[in-house]
Amino acid sequence: MTTVHTDPILDGPVDRIPGETDLIEAAMRWHFDPQTGSRFWLGQADTLGFDPREDIHTVDDLARFPNIVDRLRYVPAGDLIPRGYAVQDGAVQDGAVQNGAVYGVYDSGGTTGPPKHVVFMMDWMERLLVRTDQEMDERHYPAAADWLALAPSGPHMYGAFVRETVRRRGRLGFTVDVDPRWVKKCIAAGRGEQASQYAEHVVAQARAVLETQDIAVLIATPPLLERLVRDEELRKLIADRVQVIEWGGAHMDPDTRYLLRTEVFPRARMVGRYGSTMILASAVERAGLAPDDPCIYDPFSPYITFRVVDPETGEPVPYGSRGRVVMNHVSKSAFLPNNLERDEATRIEPPPGQAGDSVADVAPVAVFGDSLVIEGVY
Amino acid sequence: MTAESPSAAPPTDGSAELIGLDALGPTGTYRSRNRLPITDLAGVPLAELSLVPSLYVHRAIAALRAAEPLPAGDRLAALARAGEAFATETVGGLSVDEYSHAVSRISGMPIPVVRRATEGTWRALLGAGRNARQARPRASVDDWHDPATLGGRAVWTRRGEVFAVHAAGNHPGVHALWPQALALGYRVAVRPSRREPLTAHRLITALRAAGFGPDQVAFLPTDHTVADEIISAADLAMVYGGDDVVTKYGADPTVLVQGPGRSKILLAGEDWHRHLDTLVDSVGDEGGTACVNATAVFTDTDPDGLAAALAERLGAIPTLPPEDDRAVLPCQPSGPAAALERFLLDRAAGTTPRLGGAGITDPVPGGGVALRPAVFQVDRADAAQTGIELGFPCVWVAPWSPADGIGPLRHSLVLTALTHDEGLVDRLVAEPTISNVYVGDHPTYWMRPDVPHDGYLGEFLMRTKTVLRD
Numbered sequence: 072m073t074t075v076h077t078d079p080i081l082d083g084p085v086d087r088i089p090g091e092t093d094l095i096e097a098a099m100r101w102h103f104d105p106q107t108g109s110r111f112w113l114g115q116a117d118t119l120g121f122d123p124r125e126d127i128h129t130v131d132d133l134a135r136f137p138n139i140v141d142r143l144r145y146v147p148a149g150d151l152i153p154r155g156y157a158v159q160d161g162a163v164q165d166g167a168v169q170n171g172a173v174y175g176v177y178d179s180g181g182t183t184g185p186p187k188h189v190v191f192m193m194d195w196m197e198r199l200l201v202r203t204d205q206e207m208d209e210r211h212y213p214a215a216a217d218w219l220a221l222a223p224s225g226p227h228m229y230g231a232f233v234r235e236t237v238r239r240r241g242r243l244g245f246t247v248d249v250d251p252r253w254v255k256k257c258i259a260a261g262r263g264e265q266a267s268q269y270a271e272h273v274v275a276q277a278r279a280v281l282e283t284q285d286i287a288v289l290i291a292t293p294p295l296l297e298r299l300v301r302d303e304e305l306r307k308l309i310a311d312r313v314q315v316i317e318w319g320g321a322h323m324d325p326d327t328r329y330l331l332r333t334e335v336f337p338r339a340r341m342v343g344r345y346g347s348t349m350i351l352a353s354a355v356e357r358a359g360l361a362p363d364d365p366c367i368y369d370p371f372s373p374y375i376t377f378r379v380v381d382p383e384t385g386e387p388v389p390y391g392s393r394g395r396v397v398m399n400h401v402s403k404s405a406f407l408p409n410n411l412e413r414d415e416a417t418r419i420e421p422p423p424g425q426a427g428d429s430v431a432d433v434a435p436v437a438v439f440g441d442s443l444v445i446e447g448v449y
Numbered sequence: 450m451t452a453e454s455p456s457a458a459p460p461t462d463g464s465a466e467l468i469g470l471d472a473l474g475p476t477g478t479y480r481s482r483n484r485l486p487i488t489d490l491a492g493v494p495l496a497e498l499s500l501v502p503s504l505y506v507h508r509a510i511a512a513l514r515a516a517e518p519l520p521a522g523d524r525l526a527a528l529a530r531a532g533e534a535f536a537t538e539t540v541g542g543l544s545v546d547e548y549s550h551a552v553s554r555i556s557g558m559p560i561p562v563v564r565r566a567t568e569g570t571w572r573a574l575l576g577a578g579r580n581a582r583q584a585r586p587r588a589s590v591d592d593w594h595d596p597a598t599l600g601g602r603a604v605w606t607r608r609g610e611v612f613a614v615h616a617a618g619n620h621p622g623v624h625a626l627w628p629q630a631l632a633l634g635y636r637v638a639v640r641p642s643r644r645e646p647l648t649a650h651r652l653i654t655a656l657r658a659a660g661f662g663p664d665q666v667a668f669l670p671t672d673h674t675v676a677d678e679i680i681s682a683a684d685l686a687m688v689y690g691g692d693d694v695v696t697k698y699g700a701d702p703t704v705l706v707q708g709p710g711r712s713k714i715l716l717a718g719e720d721w722h723r724h725l726d727t728l729v730d731s732v733g734d735e736g737g738t739a740c741v742n743a744t745a746v747f748t749d750t751d752p753d754g755l756a757a758a759l760a761e762r763l764g765a766i767p768t769l770p771p772e773d774d775r776a777v778l779p780c781q782p783s784g785p786a787a788a789l790e791r792f793l794l795d796r797a798a799g800t801t802p803r804l805g806g807a808g809i810t811d812p813v814p815g816g817g818v819a820l821r822p823a824v825f826q827v828d829r830a831d832a833a834q835t836g837i838e839l840g841f842p843c844v845w846v847a848p849w850s851p852a853d854g855i856g857p858l859r860h861s862l863v864l865t866a867l868t869h870d871e872g873l874v875d876r877l878v879a880e881p882t883i884s885n886v887y888v889g890d891h892p893t894y895w896m897r898p899d900v901p902h903d904g905y906l907g908e909f910l911m912r913t914k915t916v917l918r919d
Binding site (some may be wrong): 261267300301303324325326327329330331334335405 | 481482483502503504506507508511636677681
């Protein structure tokens, strides 16, 4: 007989969010059961020194897992798919997967080395889109409107996510592709001028759309937004017409955010998004924040959870203090625990019912100002 | 920019007594959320510098570019008024004495040097129009309305509208030069050095009070990641820095690099005994912090005796805190000073120490250390050390003979030549990498605003074009 593994909690209705402990315990049973877990995680099980199905119950417990994300640079990505997605014909078939269960395979940005590969399953995309829909309703995104996204397609998941979002709640989704890997390569090689030319190339394509189409939702990175508004005509066009400007993919300092919200786009709503390939999702800016409030992100808990820790000790910093962000993704589709990101953030008390922390004012780990110059008089 | 600056907000962390160095942008003062504490030699915060993001920089420079310059006469009058206020009045809540004291405590510059620089900046602002025009080709006129253009004539015009300055923090006197750009009708954006942002803030505050509107001159502190944006956003820029900055911008025709000074003195056929005062002053005046301080002395007679005499005279300078009226030596926080000391002693390996061979740092009351003079002797004219320029009285003494030629003397901002050999002077004056030649008993730091310092600034800022009219 042909059966597909299901789990009452992991496969619950998309609009019903399980509790923290229920989700994590169900996920441990799923990912560490030889019948349903992935080749990758089952291969790790013996090295952990604890039994996830017995010992892991909460978000805090996830800190016991090693940070495995570096291994995602070279493991066959198919090994990440839980066996439970396979059609079962009595015996377990490694690598088999039910038709239509995979949405896609995507890469991290490759900032810190070769890219990491992750697998995005259909059921997770569905949950994410339902949640995103609610978030956008709460933030009064216009319905059935035309969008313009200056965002990466290619190996990154963000372009696909935007496409699905527009299909679900927009009308036309205009896109201009952005290749962040090339930009990073140019900058790392000291070819800032080439990176700048590339940004102008993207801006020129965006201008062509903005000048002729009625764009109500604009998605861009902070550096591209800055480029767009250097031209006063283009700034005015966006400020007069676009209702929601969603930014993400890079950090925005509080001074820039304040200027954009007050002077540059006094009428449009600006919404920040803090994502990571390693959580297969992004956290949206809390609704109702004033321009001078910290930019707080609440993740899609308990699937996506954050902790803000002292990187030396791994212990949580007090609320209101800065620390490094640790991210977890726990779902039927994937298990990516305890990933110490390179970002710093302020630890914020979560809204009621949310597991883990909220984070605010995310920024790259502080870079000190002008390095000490010894020789010379200047 | 119409955004309400949050500068009205009361300080939250007991920083009430800090000197607030807000950005000065196109709609006035701007206190950013990202502020850098500016500390004194002991590490005690004395001021707080608002660092602006790139978005602010680009919008500020766009506003400068969109503005019309003031009429020429108004510009010169405002420069003169600003100079007087800068040097004699309370500006931004700081009296001249409070300003000088704060600069000496933050930068470690001896306070007499700060005071002299203040006087010098006043004179430079008074003369900015006249001094800037020294660069004008004699065949050209200032304005197309000049009757000379009726028959066709060269007119001296700006190469752009917005001039950006990456200021240096080694000496407050660096701010005496760029106001010439205002005199010529440029709108100017200054990015101060975080080592000493007070002087630029004071000067621009005074310029604004004197009539240059917020769309004429701006004070835009940034962290280093945004620094390049000011240069790329402006039409022309001037940047102070070492060899790295020369490498980065040297080939860019829109950037004027103020690179290393590496000023030198040559004694050829002259007895050093008669010139010892000039030699000592060239090394140690201005605390040895200026690009015009002598880095190396070359002599064709008795380098041993000369090095010993320099060591004796420079060694007698007392260690004093920088705010002392008698201070001569610059001071630094102990951390950077220790790094500088290691760098010097490492590079000096293989040379003969005459002074400072065991170290150059000496603690001063109130925190930090004085950088005591150093004299090292090398055994050949082309020793690499003669190009090592450091921000305190540090001199390399080298032997020289006519057979060495002028090769070892190249790459000098100032070359003082104590010689009667006219053929040698011919070659020094003709040498493109030597910017200024002083023949005879003149210290390397001699300057007058109407002669070029490293070429005239006007050579870079201006061009000629033909205007022919009926």
